[in-house]
Amino acid sequence: MMIVYILKRLAGAVPLTFGLLTLTFFLIRLAPGDPTAMYIDPNIDPDAADRMRENLGLNDPLMVQYGKWLGIIPPFEGVWQGEFGISFSKHRPVFDIVLESTGNTLLLTGGALCVDLVVGVLIGIVAALNREKKMDHIITVGSLFFYSMPHFWLALMLILIFSLGLGWLPASQMHSVNVDQLSTPAYIGDMISHMIMPVFVLGIASAASTVRYMRSSMLEVIKQDYIRTARAKGLSERKVIYRHALRNALLPLITIIGLSFPFLLSGAVITEVIFAWPGMGRVTVDAIFARDYPLIIANTLVAGVMVIVGNLLADVLYALADPRIKLR
Amino acid sequence: MNLLEIKNLKTYFEKNRVISKAVDGVSFVLHKGEILGLIGESGCGKSVTALSILRLIAEPGKIAEGEIIFEDGDLLTLNTEKMRAIRGNQIAMIFQEPMTSLNPVFTCGNQVAEALLEHKKITAGEAQSQVIGLFREVGLPDPEQIFSAYPHELSGGMRQRVMIAMALACGPSILIADEPTTALDVTVQAQILELIKRLQKERAMSVILITHDFGVVAEMCDRVVVMYASKVVEFADVKTIFKNPRHPYTTGLLNSIPKIDSVQQTLNTIPGIVPDASHYPSGCHFHLRCFLANDRCKNEKPDLIEIEPGHTVACWEWEKVVHTRER
Ligand SMILES: Nc1ncnc2c1ncn2[C@@H]1O[C@H](COP(=O)(O)OP(=O)(O)O)[C@@H](O)[C@H]1O
Numbered sequence A: 001m002m003i004v005y006i007l008k009r010l011a012g013a014v015p016l017t018f019g020l021l022t023l024t025f026f027l028i029r030l031a032p033g034d035p036t037a038m039y040i041d042p043n044i045d046p047d048a049a050d051r052m053r054e055n056l057g058l059n060d061p062l063m064v065q066y067g068k069w070l071g072i073i074p075p076f077e078g079v080w081q082g083e084f085g086i087s088f089s090k091h092r093p094v095f096d097i098v099l100e101s102t103g104n105t106l107l108l109t110g111g112a113l114c115v116d117l118v119v120g121v122l123i124g125i126v127a128a129l130n131r132e133k134k135m136d137h138i139i140t141v142g143s144l145f146f147y148s149m150p151h152f153w154l155a156l157m158l159i160l161i162f163s164l165g166l167g168w169l170p171a172s173q174m175h176s177v178n179v180d181q182l183s184t185p186a187y188i189g190d191m192i193s194h195m196i197m198p199v200f201v202l203g204i205a206s207a208a209s210t211v212r213y214m215r216s217s218m219l220e221v222i223k224q225d226y227i228r229t230a231r232a233k234g235l236s237e238r239k240v241i242y243r244h245a246l247r248n249a250l251l252p253l254i255t256i257i258g259l260s261f262p263f264l265l266s267g268a269v270i271t272e273v274i275f276a277w278p279g280m281g282r283v284t285v286d287a288i289f290a291r292d293y294p295l296i297i298a299n300t301l302v303a304g305v306m307v308i309v310g311n312l313l314a315d316v317l318y319a320l321a322d323p324r325i326k327l328r
Numbered sequence B: 001m002n003l004l005e006i007k008n009l010k011t012y013f014e015k016n017r018v019i020s021k022a023v024d025g026v027s028f029v030l031h032k033g034e035i036l037g038l039i040g041e042s043g044c045g046k047s048v049t050a051l052s053i054l055r056l057i058a059e060p061g062k063i064a065e066g067e068i069i070f071e072d073g074d075l076l077t078l079n080t081e082k083m084r085a086i087r088g089n090q091i092a093m094i095f096q097e098p099m100t101s102l103n104p105v106f107t108c109g110n111q112v113a114e115a116l117l118e119h120k121k122i123t124a125g126e127a128q129s130q131v132i133g134l135f136r137e138v139g140l141p142d143p144e145q146i147f148s149a150y151p152h153e154l155s156g157g158m159r160q161r162v163m164i165a166m167a168l169a170c171g172p173s174i175l176i177a178d179e180p181t182t183a184l185d186v187t188v189q190a191q192i193l194e195l196i197k198r199l200q201k202e203r204a205m206s207v208i209l210i211t212h213d214f215g216v217v218a219e220m221c222d223r224v225v226v227m228y229a230s231k232v233v234e235f236a237d238v239k240t241i242f243k244n245p246r247h248p249y250t251t252g253l254l255n256s257i258p259k260i261d262s263v264q265q266t267l268n269t270i271p272g273i274v275p276d277a278s279h280y281p282s283g284c285h286f287h288l289r290c291f292l293a294n295d296r297c298k299n300e301k302p303d304l305i306e307i308e309p310g311h312t313v314a315c316w317e318w319e320k321v322v323h324t325r326e327r
């Protein structure tokens, strides 16, 4: 049944994704600027720019461009045929570029999600169990602080302290320059030291909101009758909280995490740019500045698929965790 | 023989400097092998009394005073670990709301087995077969299947049976049943009460049965504690309570039992409502609703006095109370 549900959801996602890509296709062409602008030098023959535009097919009427992009008019090399084109600025098939960076972004967002969950859930529980006490107030203030702090500011402060000041952590990139000479453990250690700050920056803001959700969810659950039943059985407080309450308190969190996934991805864009992390976010920003239409679309597709799969995963997890939910 | 003795129990809730004296000086004794009824309208402090016995009063509640003597010791002085060893093991409790008293994310069998595994030195396999036996004992059809069913898959009556199985799992000497049938359909109510009575006999347990229904008391109980607004107002065996009630509150409750053979259909309810625990009236807590109230009742709290062996009443005017149940 679960498989049928997943297939149904994926099938439903196809028109959604297609709509998203079509919207992106028109929006980026309506936006001011033009892919050839960055090559144009006032000393160069203005006809050169026009020839370039002609080569890229940008002088065609919009609907013709769309038809070509779809692959329903000659030369029949479009989306329908699985062709997303060649990057205007990098002159390589767009998917080669995107796939190189997707893994790096997943590494970053995955790490951030772990920080989000581990920090958010644990501190949320501590806050709930110390409700209205000093610890709770400290956590409330702390989480508001991290929640309202912009990514870029936190990132710059961390770089200032830990890279420029203390020199403990590298300020940017994913590997050191001498990466080729490193043994495997050293290679991993090197990468982790590069990951710490970006993962922290990206994860901590969502962790701050997870703390708030976890706290209120936990407070809601511990006043339920079944918690009293668990205590009446003679269970230890540890079992009451971590077996009976936690499992229930986590349920709404699954949905919330699923919904927050797009925010994590958009946060990744800024984080990647600041830390020069070679992920999709940076590729996207570069592509947008270069008005590299095919690359923008390919990135949109991958990000869209990630969000859709993330949400689907959240729903499936929810159904697995809550026996009252039947997927159909 | 006294199995459990509650002495001058006071349980208070303090919120924003307002103190609710939910239970204020309650004393009674539970004998071995009896069903003791604890009756009173909603809000009189019955549940708080029951939860105090197991020390399950949650914040902001506190047991301010009193003793709960069980097996020669005061439960209120035990450390947490020793108290846990009693909960669900020697004293077990079932609740009013079978729909919400079971954890929705664990199977019924798992939740009952948990009680066994907590208190007995047995393996998970042994626990499972014992739980299936318990399910059979409480009259659940197809016990093996219900073992792996989730609470939401069962009806209210079946869930209450699961709760009873859970309470009985470790063979407790005391079962506290807090309005176990109030939330159930009428037909199911009778079955659950019958089940409790049968199990009490078979296992020679003592039961504290909380109810607001004198019909249930008549069917089930040996002796009765009548509670009103945080205090015990009358205490006697069941025969005496019905034949010779001496507190105006008790007679009021008795009169409000619907009579099947009655021509008139109106219920003789007591006028007014139970005041909130945060502001009880001065004097006798019942005087505002009492047809016998005088100035003394307004100003002085009546103590419980023994008016005949085994029959205590807290009322200044108990001699004037004459109960005639119109037939
Ligand atoms: N958690 C609580 N906080 C404040 N007051 C409470 C709480 N629980 C019970 N009370 C008060 O104690 C009184 C007795 O409640 P309860 O024992 O539940 O009554 P009963 O079970 O007889 O219906 C009520 O006035 C109620 O408002």
Ligand SMILES: [Mg+2]
Pocket: B043, B046, B047, B048, B178, B179
């Ligand atoms: Mg109650």
